[in-house]
Amino acid sequence: MTRRALVFQHMDFDSPGRFGNYLMDDGFVLDTVMLGQGQAIPNLERYDFLMVLGGVMNVWEEDAHPWLRAEKSAIAEWMDGSRRPYLGICLGHQLLAETQGGAVGKSRVPEIGIHEVRLHESLAGDNSAGALGERILVTQWHHYEVSTPPPSAVVIAESSVTPVQGIRLEERAIGLQFHAEWTLDVIKNWANEAGHKEAYEEELGAGAHQKLLADAARMMTEYERFGRLVYDKLMSNI
Numbered sequence: 736m737t738r739r740a741l742v743f744q745h746m747d748f749d750s751p752g753r754f755g756n757y758l759m760d761d762g763f764v765l766d767t768v769m770l771g772q773g774q775a776i777p778n779l780e781r782y783d784f785l786m787v788l789g790g791v792m793n794v795w796e797e798d799a800h801p802w803l804r805a806e807k808s809a810i811a812e813w814m815d816g817s818r819r820p821y822l823g824i825c826l827g828h829q830l831l832a833e834t835q836g837g838a839v840g841k842s843r844v845p846e847i848g849i850h851e852v853r854l855h856e857s858l859a860g861d862n863s864a865g866a867l868g869e870r871i872l873v874t875q876w877h878h879y880e881v882s883t884p885p886p887s888a889v890v891i892a893e894s895s896v897t898p899v900q901g902i903r904l905e906e907r908a909i910g911l912q913f914h915a916e917w918t919l920d921v922i923k924n925w926a927n928e929a930g931h932k933e934a935y936e937e938e939l940g941a942g943a944h945q946k947l948l949a950d951a952a953r954m955m956t957e958y959e960r961f962g963r964l965v966y967d968k969l970m971s972n973i
Contacts, residue, residue, distance in 0.1 A: 740784035741782040744768065746791065755786075758784065761970070775805075776805055776809045786821075787821075814908060820969035832902060837888065838881070838883040840882035845877060848876075849875070849954065852893065855889075855890060875914065876938075881902065887905070919948070919951055919955055
């Protein structure tokens, strides 16, 4: 029987990155719903995995983005009594937290570019995270964050300025504030996406995209190992 993964995508240029590659390598068919284009969310029962990507919108901007209401309802339905895996990145992490009783607010210090996070051993429910080392470099781009995790969540990662960089719920749902889906090719392709490279350099200055590429190339082996750990943790519950 064919396994299917559902991806909620909020921005035209985005992609599930390395996690999409893992899923396809495992034989999953990926169905992407372009929420920002008004596409409807299908019946969730036929899917085995849900991935929710990032976006420039905020969880409370339902008037500007009415589809957020349907998305939140779908995430809550997915999490209600199901054992199917959920992976949320950036906005997807924040939506997971809010729908499960947490709160999201403006970051005291935005994190953009490559920053260090500290992994908790609770990432894998045992000492597996220790194999990566306690601290790793990750790619970030956020001005908002989970200010209060859901009551049932375990915090799995933090940084010096963002206490909730990652959460785990019920052993089968993970939310990450940072962009663990980004591969080097994803970052390279920003140059081909209208306004994306420019938006990044507006944040950090001229030449920031090339610097990110050079710095990211040096940390991608470790990042790949981290991404694989997260994916394997989620897949262990299927």
